[in-house]
Amino acid sequence: MTRRLFELVGADPARRFSPACWRSRMALAHKGLDAESVPWRFTEADAIAFAGSTTVPVLVDGDAVVADSWRIAEYLERAYPDRPALFGGAQAELRFLAAWTDTVLNPAILRFILTDVFALLRPSEQPYFRESRERRFGTTLEAVVADREVRLPGFRALIEPLRVTLRAQPFLAGDAPAYADHIVFGSFQWARCTSPFPLLEPDDPVALWRGRMLDLHGGLARRAPGHPC
Amino acid sequence: MTRRLFELVGADPARRFSPACWRSRMALAHKGLDAESVPWRFTEADAIAFAGSTTVPVLVDGDAVVADSWRIAEYLERAYPDRPALFGGAQAELRFLAAWTDTVLNPAILRFILTDVFALLRPSEQPYFRESRERRFGTTLEAVVADREVRLPGFRALIEPLRVTLRAQPFLAGDAPAYADHIVFGSFQWARCTSPFPLLEPDDPVALWRGRMLDLHGGLARRAPGHPC
Secondary structure: OOEEEEEEEOOOOOOEOOHHHHHHHHHHHHOOOOOEEEEEOOOOHHHHHHHOOOOOOEEEEOOEEEEOHHHHHHHHHHHOOOOOOOOOOOOOOHHHHHHHHHHHHHHHHHHHHHHHHHHHOOOOOHHHHHHHHHHHHOOOHHHHHHOHHHHHHHHHHHOHHHHHHHHHOOEOOEOOOOHHHHHHHHHHHHHHHHOOOOOOOOOOHHHHHHHHHHHHHHHHHHHOOOOOO | OOEEEEEEEOOOOOOEOOHHHHHHHHHHHHOOOOOEEEEEOOOOHHHHHHHOOOOOOEEEEOOEEEEOHHHHHHHHHHHOOOOOOOOOOOOOOHHHHHHHHHHHHHHHHHHHHHHHHHHHOOOOOHHHHHHHHHHHHOOOHHHHHOOHHHHHHHHHHHOHHHHHHHHHOOEOOEOOOOHHHHHHHHHHHHHHHHOOOOOOOOOOHHHHHHHHHHHHHHHHHHHOOOOOO
């Protein structure tokens, strides 16, 4: 197989947990495309330098090398136009959803799972992770997550726009899942693959949607190493 | 002209300020459609009872009667398919943007403009408005807005997803404005038509986008009674 996706892992190469990598993995599955998973770790800059990127996902598809989940989705839509559409006519309109996910949802989730992510890393990577994240947060990893039970109602309020949307339709893309769903699902799958902390009530419309996403493509995301939810 | 749009006003029938009504007004202009404006006030339930609605906008277009800005946009897209598209292929994907605008942006803006909206109403409407809003907020209108200077940085942080999107493309719908833009513009136009309070720095990408929206359709929204911004 010539198609390869570089995906973030920690000590266990089977536990892929990056939200951006999950967007691309789901986008590939949406297009019905296989891709060998190449485990990549935070400290392995050299391994993806060929792609001109310092972050994953990186997709290698024959002669094409594409970094960044948004660009990968654009590439897949362009290269495989006869497969199910990721964007439909909504590519530009999805910029806002991606921006909300990147700037609101992901930072909020990280404050619940930070120590759990740390625990999954190789000892050799942990100092980098601790130092860079503690600099960003201005406190220890442990202090960031310490009040997560208290912050949980605030998190559940923060995702109200998802809940309102998913009361109106089964998927963020409408009647069937598409890239709108993959954008946001990546974040919940990141939490699921790293942390046992229950972000959602089981009957939350967002949790029910997450369940539908976990079932897609023969349970691709549900079978991935993670915590039941 | 048989086409009429019921739009919220206060004491001055020319000062139309509802965010939802502005969505519909911009959607009509987008389709190149005129509509007589019928001023409607909070206390005039009887005047729109024929539409089976207690809120505006209500559109009457020949035999069609449509309430609710989302349904009006759907109606216009269906009834005038040969005019410029409002949704393109993005209708389902825009549910999230509308939900964010309704549940995050509008409540946040209201806390800056509440007393200014109150001041625009007829004396006969003011008791209804004060009582219903003070019940909702659990305090006086004046107390809600009292700390608005302090809350301003928080508001500007809250709209970061808009800013990120508008750094990537000139309109929320991409290269040209469409219903994605009308959804959010309605909220900023609501603020502009009611309050002199400067929500945005002039060089904020969101302010620059608002300027482009104010210029559309020969300055339709800029000419509307409001505060310069």
